[in-house]
Amino acid sequence: MAGTQEEIVAAHGLGFQYAGSNVKALDDVNIVIRQGEFLLLTGPSGCGKTTLCRCLNGLIPNFHPGEMSGELLVDGVSVAAETTSELSRKVGYVFQNPENQLFALTVEKDVAFGPENLGLTRDEIRDRVDWAMDTAGTVALKDLAPYELSGGQQQRVALAGVLAMKPSVIVLDEPTSFLDPRTAEEVMAAVDSLRRENGITVIVVEHRLDLVGRYAERIVVMDHGKIVADGKVEDVLDSEFDRLSGLGIGLPKVSVLWSLLKRDGLVNERLPTHVESAVKMLSERLRD
Amino acid sequence: MALSSVDLKIDSGDFLAIMGENGAGKTTLAKQLNGLLKPRLGRVTVDGHDTTKKSVAQLSRKVGIVFQNPDHLLFSETVREEVGFALKNFGFEPGVVVKQVERTLESLDLAHYADTSPFLLSGGERKRVALAAVLAWEPDYLILDEPTIGQDYQQKERLRNFILQLNSQGKAVVMVTHDVEFVAECNPKVVLMSKGQIVAQGRADEVLSDDGLIEKASLVKPQMAKLFSQLAGFGFPRDVVDVHRAKMLLAEKLSEVRVRVAQSS
Numbered sequence: 001m002a003g004t005q006e007e008i009v010a011a012h013g014l015g016f017q018y019a020g021s022n023v024k025a026l027d028d029v030n031i032v033i034r035q036g037e038f039l040l041l042t043g044p045s046g047c048g049k050t051t052l053c054r055c056l057n058g059l060i061p062n063f064h065p066g067e068m069s070g071e072l073l074v075d076g077v078s079v080a081a082e083t084t085s086e087l088s089r090k091v092g093y094v095f096q097n098p099e100n101q102l103f104a105l106t107v108e109k110d111v112a113f114g115p116e117n118l119g120l121t122r123d124e125i126r127d128r129v130d131w132a133m134d135t136a137g138t139v140a141l142k143d144l145a146p147y148e149l150s151g152g153q154q155q156r157v158a159l160a161g162v163l164a165m166k167p168s169v170i171v172l173d174e175p176t177s178f179l180d181p182r183t184a185e186e187v188m189a190a191v192d193s194l195r196r197e198n199g200i201t202v203i204v205v206e207h208r209l210d211l212v213g214r215y216a217e218r219i220v221v222m223d224h225g226k227i228v229a230d231g232k233v234e235d236v237l238d239s240e241f242d243r244l245s246g247l248g249i250g251l252p253k254v255s256v257l258w259s260l261l262k263r264d265g266l267v268n269e270r271l272p273t274h275v276e277s278a279v280k281m282l283s284e285r286l287r288d
Numbered sequence: 289m290a291l292s293s294v295d296l297k298i299d300s301g302d303f304l305a306i307m308g309e310n311g312a313g314k315t316t317l318a319k320q321l322n323g324l325l326k327p328r329l330g331r332v333t334v335d336g337h338d339t340t341k342k343s344v345a346q347l348s349r350k351v352g353i354v355f356q357n358p359d360h361l362l363f364s365e366t367v368r369e370e371v372g373f374a375l376k377n378f379g380f381e382p383g384v385v386v387k388q389v390e391r392t393l394e395s396l397d398l399a400h401y402a403d404t405s406p407f408l409l410s411g412g413e414r415k416r417v418a419l420a421a422v423l424a425w426e427p428d429y430l431i432l433d434e435p436t437i438g439q440d441y442q443q444k445e446r447l448r449n450f451i452l453q454l455n456s457q458g459k460a461v462v463m464v465t466h467d468v469e470f471v472a473e474c475n476p477k478v479v480l481m482s483k484g485q486i487v488a489q490g491r492a493d494e495v496l497s498d499d500g501l502i503e504k505a506s507l508v509k510p511q512m513a514k515l516f517s518q519l520a521g522f523g524f525p526r527d528v529v530d531v532h533r534a535k536m537l538l539a540e541k542l543s544e545v546r547v548r549v550a551q552s553s
Binding site: 257 | 519538
């Protein structure tokens with residue numbers, strides 16, 4: 001099925017070195033992402049995952065100077081040939097720290113800022129803002145000032161602002177860190193339904209797999225600027241478990257439990273990625 | 289009201305996790321503990337002293353807070369200066385300052401960054417610098433606001449060991465967090481908050497496996513608690529929240545099953 005979808009992101013031999021740094025933040029990165037994929041991008045701090053995302057929306061090299069090599073295409077066009085404002089329509093970015101991207105006096109104005117700058121009609125702006133605020137669950141906050149909000153609320157407002165641009169790709173940089181677990185699940189579920197209904201491509205950057213693993217179909221693991229694993233979540237988790245834990249990635253607790261039982265020779269199935277499959281496998285064994 | 293009718297007692301050597309949804313009042317409560325906020329109703333005392341009668345500087349000597357966003361705390365040119373700043377202000381001898389800074393940097397795996405600017409470090413590393421800057425003066429009560437944000441799994445393990453070590457030295461550690469999995473592995477006493485009130489207090493394994501309380505505080509159960517609530521039919525306890533205990537219980541049962549199967553065949 002994936003083969004029939006169009007390529008939205010394609011990197012060939014992509015490299016990047018920040019000005020003043022002597023290590024390559026990205027080193028020969030090759031990846032193709034198709035429209036409508038839900039991809040989990042993970043790896044230890046400093047592995048290059050945020051750098052890769054910054055390339056997608058032109059923050060690199062426009063705002064973070066450095067030396068770029070290789071090729072990166074977004075929607076078939078090289079990012080080097082596009083301005084940041086053109087790219088911002090294609091790739092929406094929700095930053096790790098939402099305080100960094102909110103600035104208007106009210107939540108509603110903040111969400112409307114992007115569409116207002118696209119030269120749309122008033123009605124179209126209104127529709128987009130209403131839809132985005134509703135989808136991100138921020139309607140009740142619309143007249144509040146962003147700085148009055150808690151971290152989790154700010155993150156949802158930042159998401160609404162990005163949605164209002166109707167991008168083809170949404171990048172969420174560690175979205176669950178500032179959110180309480182339930183809000184984090186709600187945001188993930190909202191993003192996933194956007195993907196299913198509108199075909200938006202979702203890239204989530206995370207240390208933790210437990211929350212995102214359920215939605216993501218594909219996991220890409222980076223280390224020292226390179227992609228070291230890329231595949232279906234269940235496959236990668238099972239075959240690369242030791243490597244992933246060595247990299248400090250927060251693996252789902254059921255997978256950790258299973259690997260311990262497996263080590264003692266008590267189970268032999270593939271590692272489960274969520275609780276339901278562990279319950280099923282254990283129930284079968286215990287019923288014997 | 290951000291807080292209402294909160295009754296809480298913290299003893300030396302306690303390890304407490306204040307948990308609850310975004311906006312429940314967790315951080316507001318934490319700020320009451322070192323006098324950054326003073327109560328309008330009720331009373332907060334630290335070692336018997338009313339916080340309204342002491343300055344924040346006096347209280348900080350006893351109660352150290354490490355905030356959620358490290359950038360609000362950092363300002364020096366090097367990590368070494370940053371960590372030594374408060375020590376100097378508290379009037380410690382230069383020799384003591386140097387020693388204390390080295391020791392703290394060492395224990396938080398930051399020694400190699402001593403001469404680096406805090407602003408060149410990653411988010412997770414800056415957080416550890418902010419923690420070091422407070423730990424350096426060895427406050428009796430340590431408040432950590434969302435200490436696990438931006439930390440990878442190994443760093444969390446290190447943090448966990450560090451907290452346990454402080455506890456064993458008689459220091460009280462209070463962490464404000466919604467990281468249920470981290471709390472499940474640490475098993476502190478949990479103070480559950482919702483809408484400015486404390487809705488429950490108890491051991492982590494009791495609180496985090498209780499559907500009603502989890503619902504009330506808008507939290508999510510740890511994965512082990514979810515697993516064991518569905519395995520209760522096989523005679524397992526329900527209050528299992530950490531992987532270690534889960535593994536012991538399952539290993540025992542699975543071995544029994546294996547023996548039974550072997551005998552019957």
